[in-house]
Amino acid sequence: MESEAIEDVSEKGVGAESMTNNPHWLNHNTRKLDPEDVVLIRELRKEGLTLQTIANKFEVTKTHVSKIVNKKVWGHLA
Numbered sequence: 468m469e470s471e472a473i474e475d476v477s478e479k480g481v482g483a484e485s486m487t488n489n490p491h492w493l494n495h496n497t498r499k500l501d502p503e504d505v506v507l508i509r510e511l512r513k514e515g516l517t518l519q520t521i522a523n524k525f526e527v528t529k530t531h532v533s534k535i536v537n538k539k540v541w542g543h544l545a
Contacts (some may be wrong), residue, residue: 498525512536530536 500508504525511521517537522529534540 473527500525500535500543502544505535505544508532508535 508521508525511524512518512532518529518532520531525532531540
């Protein structure tokens, strides 16, 4: 299941070119997730993984995963 999501992310790419190329963004010291991680989180949720399982995998809170999945944060990504 997870490998399908990873392949899907690789095929689709990430929709936020300006953010991923921005030096400030790349060097931000508090950032835990990359745009690629956000896309993968959404794919894993679509495949049925629980919010807590995904949160543990990425070392973030279940609330943050929920906000990502519901596009309350990182809404600019596909």
